Amino acid sequence: MNRWIHGAYLQMLDHIRIVLVNTTHPGNIGAVARAMKNMGLSDLCLVEPKLFPHEAATARASGATDILDRARVVPDLAAALEDCQLVVGTSARGRHIPWPVIDPHELGAIAAPLAGAAASTRVAILFGREDRGLTNDELHACHHHVHIPSVDSFSSLNLGAAVQVICYELRMAALDAQRADQAKPQWGTPWDIELADHAELERLFEHLERTLVGIDFLDPDNPRQLMPRLRRLLLRALPDKVEVNVLRGILTAVDKQVAGAKDKA
Numbered sequence: 001m002n003r004w005i006h007g008a009y010l011q012m013l014d015h016i017r018i019v020l021v022n023t024t025h026p027g028n029i030g031a032v033a034r035a036m037k038n039m040g041l042s043d044l045c046l047v048e049p050k051l052f053p054h055e056a057a058t059a060r061a062s063g064a065t066d067i068l069d070r071a072r073v074v075p076d077l078a079a080a081l082e083d084c085q086l087v088v089g090t091s092a093r094g095r096h097i098p099w100p101v102i103d104p105h106e107l108g109a110i111a112a113p114l115a116g117a118a119a120s121t122r123v124a125i126l127f128g129r130e131d132r133g134l135t136n137d138e139l140h141a142c143h144h145h146v147h148i149p150s151v152d153s154f155s156s157l158n159l160g161a162a163v164q165v166i167c168y169e170l171r172m173a174a175l176d177a178q179r180a181d182q183a184k185p186q187w188g189t190p191w192d193i194e195l196a197d198h199a200e201l202e203r204l205f206e207h208l209e210r211t212l213v214g215i216d217f218l219d220p221d222n223p224r225q226l227m228p229r230l231r232r233l234l235l236r237a238l239p240d241k242v243e244v245n246v247l248r249g250i251l252t253a254v255d256k257q258v259a260g261a262k263d264k265a
Contacts, residue, residue: 010040012116012174017043017124018163019080021138024130026051030060031160032127033067039167040174044071045080045124060160077126077138078202084124085195086114086238089134089142090162092155096136097228100144100236104166107146108173114186116177120194125166130159140228141198143235186238193240204244205231211251214258 018036023029029052033044044067046052052073061068074080081087088107091099102110111123126142128134139145148165150157157165196204209227212218218226239247 010171010174010178012112012177013040013170014042015115015119015122016041016111016170017045017080017084017122018167019045019047019077019124019126020049020159021047021077021126021134022129023049023052023159026054026057027060028130028159029054029071030057030062030064030068031158032163033057033061033064033071035160035164035167037064037067038164039171041167041170042067042070044068046071046073047077047080048075049073077141078199081124081141081198084122084198086111086121086123086144087126087142087198088124088144088146089126089139090128090166091139091145091147092133097225097232099139099142099232102144102146103149104146104169105172107144107166108169108176110144110186112170112173112177114195116174117186117191118194122197124198127159127163136228140231141202143238191240193242196239196241196244200241200244201235201239204234204248207248207251211254211258214255 018032018041020029020032023046026049029046029049036042036044051057052071053068057068058065072080088102088111091101107125111125115121115123125146126134126138128138146166148157148162205227208230209218212226213220237243
């Protein structure tokens with residue numbers, strides 16, 4: 001296999017974004033940058049870090065300061081994810097509503113081929129706060145949750161170590177695709193439409209919620225777990241852009257029918 005093909009497969013890693021949410025200790029940001037550079041990842045996004053830039057981050061990066069220099073700082077999670085088609089959140093504990101859970105090796109098998117499927121496809125891996133991880137709302141924005149199966153008696157991982165484990169598996173998946181001479185498509189065949197990105201999915205969920213309230217299916221004063229369950233259902237499907245537009249078209253038609261019925265009444 002020539003050098004160009006070798007590079008092409010590892011370019012998958014350029015399409016994978018590491019997102020750190022509300023990181024407290026700047027040294028952890030530096031450790032993450034070093035872990036990323038060790039494994040060939042370069043896209044780092046920071047959601048409201050407490051201290052950044054900071055000399056502690058630079059010191060811990062130890063040769064990976066170029067990752068820090070290119071890191072993007074954004075005000076909220078939506079800005080970090082708006083152009084991503086697959087979002088995976090790290091989670092150390094079970095949740096009230098079960099969500100698709102994978103281990104780091106399975107993550108590599110899913111994310112690397114998807115990242116290599118098209119130049120515009122981007123995958124985001126979310127890491128939460130050092131003391132409490134990601135919130136339920138943040139995890140509900142994810143297609144999958146990834147859990148590192150550490151021992152129950154000592155399960156807490158430093159942020160830099162957790163990112164190192166994930167980045168290692170992503171690199172191994174890219175190398176496996178290289179050795180197989182091609183990345184297996186997500187559904188066994190090349191797809192005809194680009195996947196919907198996070199921003200498009202969020203607009204769909206907002207539209208769906210408005211429509212369900214409008215037809216009295218969803219009580220906004222007692223929503224229970226309806227919207228998280230519908231999110232889980234649709235995110236499992238990884239809908240493409242056309243499929244999202246079709247669903248929104250259906251919702252628009254329902255909205256018009258409801259408005260017409262109210263006018264006649």
